[in-house]
Amino acid sequence: MTAKPALAIDGGRPVRPAMLPYGRHRVDQADVDAVVTALHSDWLTTGPAVDEFEVGFAKAVGAPYAVAVSSGTAALHATAFAAGVGPGDEVITTPLTFAASANCALYLGATVVFADVRPDTLNLDPARVEASITTRTRAIVTVDYTGQPSDLDELAAIGARHSVSLIEDASHSLGATYHARPVGSLARLTTFSLHPVKHITTGEGGMITTDDPDLAARLRTFRNHGITREHHRREDWRYDMAELGYNYRLSDIQAALGLSQLERLGDLIARRRQIAARYTRAFAALPEIEVPVALPDREAAWHLYVVRLRLEGLRVGRTEVFRALRGENIGVNVHYIPVPWHSYYERLGFRRGGWPVAEDAYERMLSLPIFPAMTDADVDDVVHAMDKVLGHYRR
Numbered sequence: 001m002t003a004k005p006a007l008a009i010d011g012g013r014p015v016r017p018a019m020l021p022y023g024r025h026r027v028d029q030a031d032v033d034a035v036v037t038a039l040h041s042d043w044l045t046t047g048p049a050v051d052e053f054e055v056g057f058a059k060a061v062g063a064p065y066a067v068a069v070s071s072g073t074a075a076l077h078a079t080a081f082a083a084g085v086g087p088g089d090e091v092i093t094t095p096l097t098f099a100a101s102a103n104c105a106l107y108l109g110a111t112v113v114f115a116d117v118r119p120d121t122l123n124l125d126p127a128r129v130e131a132s133i134t135t136r137t138r139a140i141v142t143v144d145y146t147g148q149p150s151d152l153d154e155l156a157a158i159g160a161r162h163s164v165s166l167i168e169d170a171s172h173s174l175g176a177t178y179h180a181r182p183v184g185s186l187a188r189l190t191t192f193s194l195h196p197v198k199h200i201t202t203g204e205g206g207m208i209t210t211d212d213p214d215l216a217a218r219l220r221t222f223r224n225h226g227i228t229r230e231h232h233r234r235e236d237w238r239y240d241m242a243e244l245g246y247n248y249r250l251s252d253i254q255a256a257l258g259l260s261q262l263e264r265l266g267d268l269i270a271r272r273r274q275i276a277a278r279y280t281r282a283f284a285a286l287p288e289i290e291v292p293v294a295l296p297d298r299e300a301a302w303h304l305y306v307v308r309l310r311l312e313g314l315r316v317g318r319t320e321v322f323r324a325l326r327g328e329n330i331g332v333n334v335h336y337i338p339v340p341w342h343s344y345y346e347r348l349g350f351r352r353g354g355w356p357v358a359e360d361a362y363e364r365m366l367s368l369p370i371f372p373a374m375t376d377a378d379v380d381d382v383v384h385a386m387d388k389v390l391g392h393y394r395r
């Protein structure tokens with residue numbers, strides 16, 4: 001019998017000599033050239049490049065209007081504002097997300113209500129959302145977790161039945177489709193993040209799409225201090241601050257980068273889909289792994305590839321598997337610590353145990369590296385490391 005190879009954390013040889021990160025941006029020479037051109041232009045802050053980026057983005061996702069802002073978080077704040085969220089209101093969202101999806105309600109003096117997720121996709125469970133609706137509910141913020149669109153038809157129907165706005169946090173799902181229609185053209189308000197780990201980046205940045213011209217106008221006002229006319233469109237000195245807005249503008253320098261990246265979106269998503277398919281095929285042979293469930297009526301954009309461990313088949317918990325994989329130089333991660341578990345939310349009165357599906361998934365999940373520049377050999381290293389580590393800890 002051949003001895004099992006020792007884990008790197010026990011002094012063995014790691015599967016890879018250098019760490020493979022879980023996500024990484026890609027900036028090419030065309031991107032650099034576009035930014036340099038913007039630097040030589042008359043506008044550094046919000047100007048013609050932002051206009052062009054908005055038009056290009058709207059076209060790419062099939063939306064009538066796109067409004068660029070300074071981050072995905074600003075996009076959520078602005079959409080919640082445009083949806084009329086205010087003090088005394090309730091906003092329903094998922095516990096399995098980045099904190100910003102929930103924080104946008106708090107910024108506006110509203111209360112967050114976390115509804116549990118579906119056990120298969122880990123997206124908001126429409127039945128749990130409907131059960132959480134009260135007379136105070138103003139908005140639902142659904143998150144397309146890992147890049148797979150939420151149950152948008154069901155959620156829109158719930159919204160319509162109760163006169164509640166549906167906001168789609170599509171930070172993970174730029175490039176995804178639902179019933180053959182692109183994310184960005186589905187909900188009344190859709191938000192995107194352009195952070196470097198996301199599908200395309202502007203360094204920091206965000207985008208909002210909508211089919212409603214009044215909402216688009218309100219969003220533009222909000223991103224510019226609540227002032228009703230954009231500086232570069234002003235003909236004289238008059239302007240009015242009609243709302244309490246913020247400086248959430250994107251710069252022309254950033255927009256130039258975004259516009260250049262947008263041209264490659266199709267290729268970037270195609271590569272993510274290939275990587276996900278390669279993982280899913282390979283993991284069919286590993287009984288301790290539950291692979292992500294991909295529903296047939298929607299095509300995911302694969303921002304993340306999240307597996308769940310079948311802990312009953314292992315002698316250790318997720319933490320030990322995580323550490324062993326990091327030891328093998330596989331940059332695994334966990335998305336996400338349930339938002340209501342954070343100490344700030346605890347101080348607001350949230351207690352663990354209220355979202356059994358999300359909380360069980362959290363205890364067992366690992367995000368594996370996935371980004372377009374990964375080679376097939378990188379993917380195979382991850383598979384090899386999973387095989388090595390899970391084989392070591394198998395009961």
Ligand SMILES: *Cc1c(COP(=O)(O)O)cnc(C)c1O
Nearest residue numbers: 071072073098100171193194195
């Ligand atoms: C990244 C992300 C955000 C926030 O985006 P920023 O651009 O970092 O502000 C919000 N929601 C989700 C689900 C995200 O993944």
